[in-house]
Amino acid sequence: MADAEIDLLRSSLDLLILKALSWSPMHGYAISEWIDDATRSVLLVEEGTLYPALHRLERRGWIAAEWGVSENNRKAKFYSMTPAGRARLRAESRVWQRNADAIAGVLRRSSSDAS
Amino acid sequence: MADAEIDLLRSSLDLLILKALSWSPMHGYAISEWIDDATRSVLLVEEGTLYPALHRLERRGWIAAEWGVSENNRKAKFYSMTPAGRARLRAESRVWQRNADAIAGVLRRSSSDAS
DNA sequence: ATAACCTCCCTTGTGACGCAAGGGGAATCC
DNA sequence: GGATTCCCCTTGCGTCACAAGGGAGGTTAT
Numbered sequence: 603m604a605d606a607e608i609d610l611l612r613s614s615l616d617l618l619i620l621k622a623l624s625w626s627p628m629h630g631y632a633i634s635e636w637i638d639d640a641t642r643s644v645l646l647v648e649e650g651t652l653y654p655a656l657h658r659l660e661r662r663g664w665i666a667a668e669w670g671v672s673e674n675n676r677k678a679k680f681y682s683m684t685p686a687g688r689a690r691l692r693a694e695s696r697v698w699q700r701n702a703d704a705i706a707g708v709l710r711r712s713s714s715d716a717s
Numbered sequence: 718m719a720d721a722e723i724d725l726l727r728s729s730l731d732l733l734i735l736k737a738l739s740w741s742p743m744h745g746y747a748i749s750e751w752i753d754d755a756t757r758s759v760l761l762v763e764e765g766t767l768y769p770a771l772h773r774l775e776r777r778g779w780i781a782a783e784w785g786v787s788e789n790n791r792k793a794k795f796y797s798m799t800p801a802g803r804a805r806l807r808a809e810s811r812v813w814q815r816n817a818d819a820i821a822g823v824l825r826r827s828s829s830d831a832s
Numbered sequence: 833a834t835a836a837c838c839t840c841c842c843t844t845g846t847g848a849c850g851c852a853a854g855g856g857g858a859a860t861c862c
Numbered sequence: 863g864g865a866t867t868c869c870c871c872t873t874g875c876g877t878c879a880c881a882a883g884g885g886a887g888g889t890t891a892t
Contacts, residue, residue, distance in 0.1 A: 612728045612850070612878090614820050621823055631869050640826070644819035651850050653871060658849090676859060676868055695824050702817050704759035705729050708736055709810050711755070730879085746840050766879050768842060773878090791839055791888060 611645060615655050616664075617698060618645065620683065620691040623665060627682035629672060630656055656681060664690050730762065730770050731779075732813055735798065735806040738780060744793035745771055771796060779805050 622628060622636045633656075634647045659665045664687035672678040683691070737743060737751045748771075749762045774780045779802035787793040798806070 611816075615850085618820070618823060621826070629869075637823075640823045641819040644815060648851055649869090649871085650852065650854090650873095654849080657871095672869075674859075674868065677857090678869060698820070698824070700759060702821065704756040705733070705813070706817065708733060708752075708755045709813070711736070728878090744840075763880060764840095764842085765844095765881065765883090769878080772842095787840075789839060789888075791841095792886090793840060 611647070611651075614645075614698065615647065615651065616659060617691070617694050618647075619652075619655060619659060620664060620687055620694070623681055623683045624688070624691060627668075627680045629670075629678035629680050631678070632672075633681070659687070663687070729760075729813065730766065731774060732806070732809050733760065733762075734767075734770060734774060735779060735802055735809070738796055738798045739803070739806060742783075742795040742797035744785075744787060744795050746793070747787075748796070774802070778802075 618637050618640075619633060622633045622640075628636065630649075630652055634649070634652050637645055637647050656665070656667075660667055660681070663684055665681045666684050667679050667681050670678060670680045733752050733755075734748060737748045737755075743751065745764075745767055749764070749767050752760055752762050771780070771782075775782055775796070778799060780796045781799050782794050782796050785793060785795045
Protein backbone atom coordinates (compact mmCIF):
# COMPACT_ATOMS: atom_id res chain seq x y z
CA MET A 603 0.00 0.00 0.00
CA ALA A 604 1.90 3.03 1.22
CA ASP A 605 4.60 0.53 0.97
CA ALA A 606 6.86 1.40 -1.87
CA GLU A 607 6.41 5.07 -1.17
CA ILE A 608 8.60 5.29 1.85
CA ASP A 609 11.24 2.68 1.69
CA LEU A 610 14.00 4.78 0.31
CA LEU A 611 13.94 6.70 3.53
CA ARG A 612 15.68 3.76 5.08
CA SER A 613 19.31 4.58 5.42
CA SER A 614 19.00 8.03 3.91
CA LEU A 615 17.37 9.70 6.85
CA ASP A 616 20.70 10.34 8.54
CA LEU A 617 21.99 11.83 5.36
CA LEU A 618 19.07 14.21 5.04
CA ILE A 619 19.33 15.34 8.65
CA LEU A 620 23.04 15.95 8.40
CA LYS A 621 22.56 17.85 5.19
CA ALA A 622 19.89 20.01 6.79
CA LEU A 623 22.19 20.88 9.65
CA SER A 624 25.11 21.62 7.35
CA TRP A 625 23.74 25.15 6.96
CA SER A 626 22.94 26.06 10.49
CA PRO A 627 21.65 24.61 13.75
CA MET A 628 17.99 23.72 13.68
CA HIS A 629 15.47 22.17 15.99
CA GLY A 630 13.67 18.95 15.15
CA TYR A 631 10.45 20.44 13.98
CA ALA A 632 12.26 22.75 11.59
CA ILE A 633 14.33 19.87 10.25
CA SER A 634 11.25 17.93 9.30
CA GLU A 635 9.85 20.97 7.53
CA TRP A 636 13.15 21.51 5.80
CA ILE A 637 13.17 17.96 4.45
CA ASP A 638 9.60 18.25 3.30
CA ASP A 639 10.48 21.46 1.58
CA ALA A 640 13.80 20.44 0.09
CA THR A 641 12.33 17.31 -1.43
CA ARG A 642 9.09 18.98 -2.49
CA SER A 643 7.19 16.63 -0.22
CA VAL A 644 8.60 13.57 -1.90
CA LEU A 645 10.09 12.42 1.39
CA LEU A 646 8.13 12.83 4.59
CA VAL A 647 9.54 12.25 8.03
CA GLU A 648 7.24 11.21 10.85
CA GLU A 649 7.99 12.52 14.30
CA GLY A 650 8.29 8.98 15.58
CA THR A 651 11.04 8.54 13.04
CA LEU A 652 12.77 11.86 13.38
CA TYR A 653 13.31 12.17 17.09
CA PRO A 654 14.82 8.74 17.60
CA ALA A 655 17.06 9.47 14.64
CA LEU A 656 18.23 12.71 16.21
CA HIS A 657 19.04 10.96 19.45
CA ARG A 658 20.87 8.30 17.55
CA LEU A 659 22.99 10.82 15.68
CA GLU A 660 23.70 12.66 18.88
CA ARG A 661 24.74 9.47 20.62
CA ARG A 662 27.16 8.79 17.83
CA GLY A 663 28.66 12.22 18.03
CA TRP A 664 27.64 13.50 14.61
CA ILE A 665 25.44 16.23 16.04
CA ALA A 666 25.20 18.11 19.33
CA ALA A 667 22.10 19.37 21.11
CA GLU A 668 21.43 22.51 23.07
CA TRP A 669 18.21 23.88 24.49
CA GLY A 670 17.13 27.28 23.29
CA VAL A 671 14.16 29.29 22.20
CA SER A 672 12.64 29.05 18.74
CA GLU A 673 11.67 31.88 16.43
CA ASN A 674 8.16 31.46 17.77
CA ASN A 675 9.19 31.91 21.35
CA ARG A 676 8.93 28.28 22.21
CA LYS A 677 11.37 26.03 24.02
CA ALA A 678 13.24 24.01 21.43
CA LYS A 679 16.27 21.77 21.25
CA PHE A 680 18.69 23.03 18.66
CA TYR A 681 20.95 20.55 16.95
CA SER A 682 24.23 21.47 15.32
CA MET A 683 26.75 19.43 13.39
CA THR A 684 30.00 18.43 14.98
CA PRO A 685 33.25 18.17 13.00
CA ALA A 686 32.77 14.41 13.06
CA GLY A 687 29.32 14.99 11.64
CA ARG A 688 30.70 16.96 8.74
CA ALA A 689 33.16 14.21 7.95
CA ARG A 690 30.38 11.70 8.19
CA LEU A 691 28.20 13.68 5.82
CA ARG A 692 30.93 13.82 3.22
CA ALA A 693 31.75 10.14 3.52
CA GLU A 694 28.16 8.98 3.49
CA SER A 695 27.28 11.21 0.59
CA ARG A 696 29.99 9.63 -1.47
CA VAL A 697 28.88 6.13 -0.60
CA TRP A 698 25.26 6.98 -1.27
CA GLN A 699 26.13 8.41 -4.63
CA ARG A 700 28.15 5.39 -5.59
CA ASN A 701 25.45 2.95 -4.58
CA ALA A 702 22.66 4.93 -6.16
CA ASP A 703 24.63 5.06 -9.39
CA ALA A 704 25.13 1.32 -9.29
CA ILE A 705 21.44 0.66 -8.83
CA ALA A 706 20.40 3.24 -11.38
CA GLY A 707 22.77 1.59 -13.81
CA VAL A 708 21.17 -1.77 -13.27
CA LEU A 709 17.66 -0.41 -13.60
CA ARG A 710 18.54 1.34 -16.81
CA ARG A 711 19.40 -1.93 -18.51
CA SER A 712 16.72 -2.85 -20.96
CA SER A 713 15.15 -6.21 -20.50
CA SER A 714 11.98 -8.00 -21.39
CA ASP A 715 9.86 -5.74 -19.26
CA ALA A 716 9.75 -2.90 -21.73
CA SER A 717 7.23 -0.73 -19.95
CA MET B 718 32.79 0.53 10.10
CA ALA B 719 31.51 -1.53 7.20
CA ASP B 720 28.54 0.51 8.09
CA ALA B 721 27.93 3.01 5.39
CA GLU B 722 28.97 0.53 2.75
CA ILE B 723 25.89 -1.55 2.75
CA ASP B 724 22.98 0.49 3.82
CA LEU B 725 21.64 1.34 0.42
CA LEU B 726 20.91 -2.31 -0.02
CA ARG B 727 18.02 -1.80 2.33
CA SER B 728 14.86 -1.56 0.29
CA SER B 729 16.62 -1.99 -3.03
CA LEU B 730 17.28 -5.69 -2.74
CA ASP B 731 13.84 -6.58 -4.01
CA LEU B 732 14.35 -4.29 -6.92
CA LEU B 733 17.66 -5.88 -7.86
CA ILE B 734 16.26 -9.39 -7.63
CA LEU B 735 13.24 -8.55 -9.75
CA LYS B 736 15.44 -6.86 -12.30
CA ALA B 737 17.69 -9.90 -12.46
CA LEU B 738 14.73 -12.15 -13.11
CA SER B 739 13.28 -9.84 -15.73
CA TRP B 740 15.52 -11.51 -18.28
CA SER B 741 15.04 -15.14 -17.48
CA PRO B 742 14.51 -17.53 -14.59
CA MET B 743 17.54 -17.96 -12.38
CA HIS B 744 18.43 -19.81 -9.22
CA GLY B 745 19.55 -17.98 -6.09
CA TYR B 746 23.23 -18.55 -6.46
CA ALA B 747 23.17 -17.16 -9.99
CA ILE B 748 21.17 -14.15 -8.88
CA SER B 749 23.78 -13.20 -6.34
CA GLU B 750 26.47 -13.50 -8.97
CA TRP B 751 24.40 -11.46 -11.37
CA ILE B 752 24.04 -8.64 -8.87
CA ASP B 753 27.71 -8.70 -8.08
CA ASP B 754 28.43 -8.57 -11.77
CA ALA B 755 25.85 -5.98 -12.77
CA THR B 756 26.99 -3.57 -10.09
CA ARG B 757 30.67 -4.27 -10.56
CA SER B 758 30.84 -5.54 -7.01
CA VAL B 759 29.50 -2.31 -5.60
CA LEU B 760 26.58 -4.20 -4.06
CA LEU B 761 27.12 -7.56 -2.48
CA VAL B 762 24.36 -9.83 -1.31
CA GLU B 763 24.99 -12.27 1.50
CA GLU B 764 23.28 -15.63 1.34
CA GLY B 765 21.61 -14.96 4.65
CA THR B 766 20.10 -11.91 2.99
CA LEU B 767 19.27 -13.36 -0.38
CA TYR B 768 17.36 -16.51 0.45
CA PRO B 769 14.97 -14.93 2.93
CA ALA B 770 14.37 -12.23 0.35
CA LEU B 771 13.53 -14.80 -2.30
CA HIS B 772 11.07 -16.50 0.01
CA ARG B 773 9.55 -13.16 0.84
CA LEU B 774 9.07 -12.27 -2.81
CA GLU B 775 7.61 -15.66 -3.51
CA ARG B 776 5.19 -15.36 -0.59
CA ARG B 777 4.03 -12.07 -1.99
CA GLY B 778 3.49 -13.50 -5.41
CA TRP B 779 6.09 -11.48 -7.31
CA ILE B 780 8.12 -14.53 -8.21
CA ALA B 781 7.49 -18.26 -8.54
CA ALA B 782 9.82 -21.13 -7.74
CA GLU B 783 10.43 -24.44 -9.42
CA TRP B 784 13.03 -27.09 -8.80
CA GLY B 785 15.33 -27.94 -11.63
CA VAL B 786 18.90 -28.75 -12.50
CA SER B 787 21.57 -26.10 -12.88
CA GLU B 788 24.11 -25.69 -15.65
CA ASN B 789 26.55 -27.50 -13.39
CA ASN B 790 24.30 -30.47 -12.96
CA ARG B 791 23.22 -29.57 -9.49
CA LYS B 792 19.77 -29.42 -7.99
CA ALA B 793 18.66 -25.83 -7.95
CA LYS B 794 15.51 -23.85 -7.35
CA PHE B 795 14.72 -21.65 -10.32
CA TYR B 796 12.80 -18.47 -9.73
CA SER B 797 10.82 -16.71 -12.41
CA MET B 798 8.86 -13.48 -12.38
CA THR B 799 5.09 -13.54 -12.30
CA PRO B 800 2.97 -10.93 -14.09
CA ALA B 801 2.42 -9.31 -10.70
CA GLY B 802 6.18 -9.25 -10.30
CA ARG B 803 6.62 -7.39 -13.55
CA ALA B 804 4.08 -4.81 -12.51
CA ARG B 805 5.80 -4.52 -9.17
CA LEU B 806 9.17 -4.01 -10.81
CA ARG B 807 7.86 -1.20 -12.95
CA ALA B 808 6.08 0.50 -10.06
CA GLU B 809 8.97 0.18 -7.66
CA SER B 810 11.46 1.35 -10.23
CA ARG B 811 9.51 4.52 -10.71
CA VAL B 812 9.28 5.16 -7.00
CA TRP B 813 12.93 4.42 -6.51
CA GLN B 814 13.88 6.79 -9.27
CA ARG B 815 11.73 9.56 -7.89
CA ASN B 816 13.08 9.18 -4.37
CA ALA B 817 16.67 8.87 -5.48
CA ASP B 818 16.28 12.02 -7.53
CA ALA B 819 14.86 13.84 -4.53
CA ILE B 820 17.75 12.86 -2.32
CA ALA B 821 20.35 13.51 -4.99
CA GLY B 822 18.84 16.94 -5.42
CA VAL B 823 19.18 17.69 -1.75
CA LEU B 824 22.73 16.45 -1.60
CA ARG B 825 23.68 18.54 -4.58
CA ARG B 826 22.79 21.75 -2.78
CA SER B 827 25.90 23.59 -1.83
CA SER B 828 26.28 24.35 1.81
CA SER B 829 29.00 25.15 4.28
CA ASP B 830 30.54 21.73 3.95
CA ALA B 831 32.36 22.45 0.71
CA SER B 832 34.39 19.28 0.53
C1' DA C 833 39.75 -43.39 -2.65
C1' DT C 834 39.80 -39.49 -0.12
C1' DA C 835 40.41 -34.92 0.71
C1' DA C 836 39.46 -30.40 -0.86
C1' DC C 837 36.67 -27.47 -3.14
C1' DC C 838 32.74 -25.59 -5.35
C1' DT C 839 27.90 -25.14 -6.09
C1' DC C 840 23.55 -24.69 -4.15
C1' DC C 841 20.17 -24.70 -0.46
C1' DC C 842 18.73 -23.25 4.13
C1' DT C 843 17.97 -21.44 9.35
C1' DT C 844 18.66 -19.08 13.69
C1' DG C 845 19.97 -15.39 16.42
C1' DT C 846 20.71 -10.35 16.90
C1' DG C 847 20.44 -5.63 16.33
C1' DA C 848 18.79 -1.78 13.81
C1' DC C 849 15.23 0.94 12.20
C1' DG C 850 10.80 3.17 10.35
C1' DC C 851 6.29 3.88 11.66
C1' DA C 852 1.70 4.36 13.81
C1' DA C 853 -0.24 5.81 17.71
C1' DG C 854 -0.12 7.47 21.62
C1' DG C 855 1.02 11.56 25.31
C1' DG C 856 2.39 16.28 27.17
C1' DG C 857 3.21 21.18 27.68
C1' DA C 858 3.56 25.94 26.44
C1' DA C 859 2.45 30.01 23.38
C1' DT C 860 -0.90 32.26 20.46
C1' DC C 861 -5.30 33.39 18.45
C1' DC C 862 -10.33 33.78 18.49
C1' DG D 863 -11.30 29.74 27.81
C1' DG D 864 -11.17 26.69 23.81
C1' DA D 865 -8.84 25.61 19.81
C1' DT D 866 -4.76 25.57 17.29
C1' DT D 867 0.03 25.55 16.44
C1' DC D 868 4.54 24.50 17.78
C1' DC D 869 7.70 21.46 19.83
C1' DC D 870 9.21 17.49 22.54
C1' DC D 871 8.95 12.57 23.50
C1' DT D 872 7.92 7.11 24.09
C1' DT D 873 6.06 2.36 23.41
C1' DG D 874 4.89 -1.50 20.57
C1' DC D 875 5.15 -3.59 16.37
C1' DG D 876 6.80 -5.55 12.29
C1' DT D 877 10.42 -5.81 8.96
C1' DC D 878 14.87 -6.50 7.48
C1' DA D 879 20.09 -7.11 6.65
C1' DC D 880 23.60 -9.58 8.43
C1' DA D 881 26.80 -12.86 10.61
C1' DA D 882 27.34 -17.32 11.48
C1' DG D 883 26.13 -21.38 11.39
C1' DG D 884 24.81 -26.15 8.81
C1' DG D 885 24.04 -29.63 4.99
C1' DA D 886 24.29 -32.28 0.71
C1' DG D 887 25.78 -33.47 -3.68
C1' DG D 888 28.92 -32.86 -7.50
C1' DT D 889 34.03 -32.20 -9.33
C1' DT D 890 39.01 -32.04 -9.13
C1' DA D 891 43.43 -33.07 -7.33
C1' DT D 892 46.46 -36.06 -4.92
